[in-house]
Amino acid sequence: MSASGWIEIAIYVAVLTALTPVIGGYLAGVFEGRVAFLGAVERPLYRLLRVDPQGGQSWRAYARTVLVFSALCFVVLYAILRTQTIHPFNPQEMSSGTWDVSFNTAASFVTNTNWQFYGGETTMTYFSQMAGLAVQNFVSAGVGIAVLIAVIRGFAARSGSSLGVFWVDFTRAILYVLLPISIVGALFLVSQGVIQNLSAYASFSTLAGGEQTLALGPVASQEIIKVLGTNGGGFFNVNAAMPFENPSGVTNFFLMLMILLIPAGLTATFGRMVGSRRQGWTLYVAMLLMFSVAVAVVYVAEANGSPAQQLAGIEGGNLEGKETRFGIGSSALFSAITTVASSGAVNAAFDSLTGIGGLVPMASLSTGEVIFGGVGSGLYGMLLFVLLAVFLGGLMVGRTPEFLGKKIEQREIKLVAIGTLAVPFLVLACTAFVIGTPINAPSVYNPGPQGFSETFYAYLSQANNNGSAFAGFTGYSQPNGTNEGASGISWADGLGGVAMLLGRFGPLLVALAVAGSLAGKRVSPAGPGTMRTDTGTFVTLLVAAIGLVALLTFVPAFLLGPVVQGLSDQLF
């Protein structure tokens, strides 16, 4: 641990906190229609789509539109990945993806997961990267934001059951938020040395006389939306540890900031749209609190190294799998950020974290990606937990539970139970299936607790739409791999793809249904007898509810993976 490490963490938190109300206020303005300087672009679009921007959709109609649109995106992306041989911008003459990896990848990018069973620079054409993956980076983030805005409208509604119009919300999310920030951000990244070209890979002879290929490509344009949209799928296989993606400490800080910018800002948007900025800050504080614990634990754990390293007399912490350009502090911060947000961009190898350090990304994911989480999806997931906390705490003040004046009743609690427990269910079921059946053995790379962690993490990450990996667990045939043609690979691709789709659209539909149900409810005014949901006590309750309901189900898995390693000086 070093002072500079802690200082960087403190500065990061300060800057994020300062930007939250700014970006949040802007987003509220965009979605309440007050910011409309691009009307000239919007209006023809709506005419083309035959959408009435003043109209309203019920939650069912809104959900139907999201599903149909996402299905369409899925089909297009799958088609692109399967037809690489006819692509323009294919200087390396990449071949098309196989059906299983393509299915997994299409599911991955449509769901804002960006789980990568493929190696970017070794399999993807520039066209696939730009027209396929980068486009989905924008689209899936836009869908997430749009759905959250609809959900907020349901919470805030005073009358009626309309949640807004999906096409309008989506268009505005892209046009006013993601595109402008991405353009400016990409230019900034280029100025800092991130590459942007369509050239063939460069070959050169190393000093040692060997022949080396240097992968190139349109990186900056993809890098910025990768972080801004909490997508996380790197242009290159090693993600943000690659100098062409992340050349300096400045860009590293910038990328980290961009990851949490929108998820944090949306808490302020929520506060403004429901008419209580304090309520927005309460959610922000709850998220920040859990995030701070995550950062601190992973930093301390990495700085101290594992018991095995200590036994071997290695000092200076665990530097395995870390970019020495960034060091332990920056890597710890990045790891916590990318896993609390459902980003998955990485600048260090999670696989090489110490046991306890590795527990942090797992625990962050296990909350269901609600600590900031993905753009939009994080907050609507958090709102489900808020309702759960309200339901438990509300009873303890002697009233039937209510949030923002609306009663939480059977229908809501049924949905909340499904929404908060379905993903843990999915993760456990998938992991058990993979760990317990021989058919999946080819995918499980390592033995012992490490192999368990890798496998568990693969499904934790996919079902929670994070996309970061603990390495090891394999879903594609490695170029010189030993698992070529193994049927387990298709299983891993298929199961993972299904997990991502269910993990994305399950909670999404539940959140919309909750919003639809709340939208029509009578609002009872708050009094001294009403449980306040914007106090420190409520933050405690909320964090406890997340801890008890989300984390408890995963304790056995934590024990058998990272905790074993954290408590043992043996190497497995």
Next chain:
Amino acid sequence: MTDPSSRSRFDPATLRPALLDAVKKVDPRVQFRNPVMFVVEVGALITTIAWLVQLFGGEPIGGGTQTTSSSGTGESDPAWFAFTVAVWLWLTVVFANLAESLAEGRGKAQAASLRAMRTETTATLRDGSAKSANDLARGDVVVVVAGEAIPGDGTVVEGIASVDEAAITGESAPVIREAGGDRSAVTGGTRVLSDRIVVEITQEPGQSFLDRMIALVEGSSRRRTPNEIALNILLAGLTIIFLVAVVTLRPFAEYAGTDVSVVTLIALLVALIPTTIGALLSAIGIAGMDRLVRRNVLALSGRSVEASGDVDVLLLDKTGTITLGNRQAAAFVPMPGVSETDLAEAAQMSSLADETPEGRSIVVLAKQYGIREHAFAGEHQPEFVPFTAQTRMSGIDYDGTRLRKGAGDAVIRWVGEEGGQTPPELSAELDRVSRRGATPLAVARDSQVLGVIELRDVVKEGMRQRFDQLRAMGIRTVMVTGDNQLTAAKIAEEAGVDDFLAEATPEAKLALIKEQQATGRLVAMTGDGTNDAPALAQSDVGVAMNTGTQAAREAGNMVDLDSNPTKLIEIVEVGKQLLITRGALTTFSIANDVAKYFAILPAIFAATYAVGGSATGPLDRLNVMDLGTPESAIISAIVFNALIIPLLVPLALRGVRYRAMGATALLRRNLLVYGLGGLIAPFVGIKLIDLVVHNLLGA
């Protein structure tokens, strides 16, 4: 009803039938309604079978034979382990049933005594024919004379009688029931003590008040309330996810080279699912209803009990609720040139024949001036002038002197007709008294105005504190009165209510309720008259007085047998207490899981990844409670899980104590007690049990 609190719930007489009942309820068809306990029962069954198989030499079901056992000792679980777990799982089910049976017990006893009242009676119809009471239908008209039981619920259409309603209300003093007005309702099963009344039956056969009351106290008609159902859904959800967590643990453990027996997995599952609240949930609901019954309130729907916790606005009638029934003379204000004693004497004499409470209070006040009651000599027999709506005065004529007291303007007119002068101070004084929220009466002797009597509403003692408490709970109180604005405002201020509705008509009351509800507030009120019925029906919690009319009793969703309008406040407290108890025990139950994990998981994984010939692996270090052996750890957790249920039964039945304080303070307090307490208590409990199980019993 006899005071049930005099009998403990836990004396043998109550406990024995409850225990019997608890064992009977082990029937899976009964348990199926409660998903949490049903899972426990299935677990108990499987564990028992596992034990039997092991006992008769079979291979232990589902593992325990391979490399390492759940106990981490390298041997399979001993048979006594399965046996002990099975016994405690069955006990868990029985304890849960016992909680419910104890809660139902009181009601059952009460229902039995009520049923005894419902003896076969023959009703006499008005035309003289006889009909069995059971066959009476709505609209039948029956005659009941002294000594007979009233055959069914109805309205007195003719006559007046004193009725003994002790059977229903527990009040031994007879009450008067008469045709017309607000005292016309009679209840089947009560007994006419004197006179004869004609009653029109208002109930359908089998749906009498008594029938409903029996069904209610017995709990047979108890339907789960909306919030209870919602909570049950959440508990079922948690049960399912923990089921998945436990089922998947087996392949996870196998991958790590540890074989976990089915018995251990079931023990873990039962420890994790929210059995504490699952076991006590229905008892909490029944006990809540029971607490109302003990306060002589019958909630005709469980929903209304929950709603009473949510009430935002209380409409309280001024008269009888906030103030003592009647206005009382508070001061004599003489006109210039008249002595106070003179005025007091005149006031007293003019009120001698006035039997109204106001009149009597004037006589009482006059006594403070040393004025005794006059004895009138024979020849000067006084003539009393009664109050009429036309004159709006009453008084007395004697010895040629004429005394009058009455409304200010009426007295002024009378004095004018007598040829007298009204002193200019009079109207000013009348005004001043009115503005104080009191009612002025003027007193005149012949043509001279003597002064003013101030009649004041007397606010009941302790009302202000009550309203302060309600305010702290977040409940607004609105006083409803027929008085004018000025009077109402004063009394409202004196009593400390938040708002008032003056010159209230039934329509205005109804409008006020609707207006409050439109802003999302829940409204509670009490009422007794027929004209209260629409407002009672509209309000979210409508408490009808048992003395009220049949229409009012049918419109409300609760009936107060004591007919005490202040009861509303207690009802709100019971409602809140019910919800708090539910929330507190749920929180406690879920928070317990942390300690149970710390007991059971290190036990299961004690030997996992052990290296270098060591008997224990890295995860053994998580045995922070230092529990003796893996077996004793698992058993201790299960025993704690079972014993906590009967330990919490008294709390579930009594309810968590409710304090009138703001919601934030209340939440913080309950979170601390039941959340943090729930986190810590099982660590202590499990450790203590382990000391017994391991150190004393050698497990």
